[in-house]
Amino acid sequence: MLRPFLAARRGLVRRPQAALDGKSSVIRCAGTSATTSPHAHAQINMYNARQWVEKIAPSLQTFLALEKHLLVPHKFTVPYGDPAWPEKTWGYPLGLYCKNLRSLRHQGKNLPFFAIEDLEAINFPWDMRQHKFDVFVLPGLKRYFEINEHCDIPTMFVVPVGDEAWPKILWGFKLGQTVTGMRYGDSYRVQRERAADELEEIGYTAQAWKTRQWEMRIFPALETFEREFGHCNVTFKFVVPKSKKWPKEAWGIRLGAIVANMRCRNNYVDLAERDKDKLEAIGFVWSPDEHRWTYVIIPALETYHALYGTGWISVGFVVPDEEPWPEACRGLRLGNIFMKIRHTGAYSTFVERDREHLDAIGFDFNVEFFTTVAMNAAHKY
Structure with missing residues (x-):
């Protein structure tokens, strides 16, 4: 049989091990390796057992040990000359192999039988989006809430590298950008629905976020606008200035664009209906x-x-x-x-x-x- 022939995979397939150094970053593996060989990349054979034992399995184990996850970017190639990686794996297009492996699974085709046990042992992620949500997004939201007691995450927020208050696996993760995509682009919708109870516990729901934005930033800015200009007919280009006259929470928001979307796209329509008397009191202009x-x-x-x-x-x-x-x-x-x-x-x-x-x-x-x-x-x- 294949396993005895390959001497029980020569001991190259191991359980997850400790990181080879004390540092880890989401950014480090974000693309093609910085150090590449002038020679052509290794060819991919999905059903080559020897290649699995000598190159692929050790590459996956090393990636996991270094990065603490298996979200291998599609363009990632094992760097040449890096002592952190087994020499036989240098130059192997690991990202492309992982992509092809998932394609086999999604198309209902047979996986290489000799790899199944090893893939299960390292908990290989078949659904990249779900795995990213489970490993980065949800833990990031929870930790942000633990530190700040809210989930109003600025778009530009990036988990600080070297901050021991955060898990090392999250260092460098663009949490603010991810959350903005969830708010406005409806990204991770399926994953958010599955984790609805956990998100509710930390106050992260679309409605809760929208309500906080309205009550802490938008409506106070509208009230200030009316006091400053004597009316509440906000023009499209108006941006709240960074001035003591204005609520600090509202500094820099594009109030004109927000109002335009309220008028044309019914943004915040439920909250505007709830506070219609307050809006009338400040003379808010709908048309x-x-x-x-x-x-x-x-x-x-x-x-x-x-x-x-x-x-x-x-x-x-x-x-x-x-x-x-x-x-x-x-x-x-x-x-x-x-x-x-x-x-x-x-x-x-x-x-x-x-x-x-x-x-x-x-x-x-x-x-x-x-x-x-x-x-x-x-x-x-």
């Missing part, structure tokens, strides 16, 4: 166009007609910065807006909605200029 029409354009039209007694505005007219014009209207290119309403249908929804009021103040955007002049003259005399 900038409606707000501009109601509180800027209509008052300007009313004032124009009261002053000039006509429903026609020349294209070059700009509201002057003086009484009796409302402050919100001053500087408004009212003539340009008037022509856009007539010729492009701008604000058509609001024009139709407020047609009776517009008629009452003498504005008909469909009537011709000379007709308007005649009507105003008749009304005057």
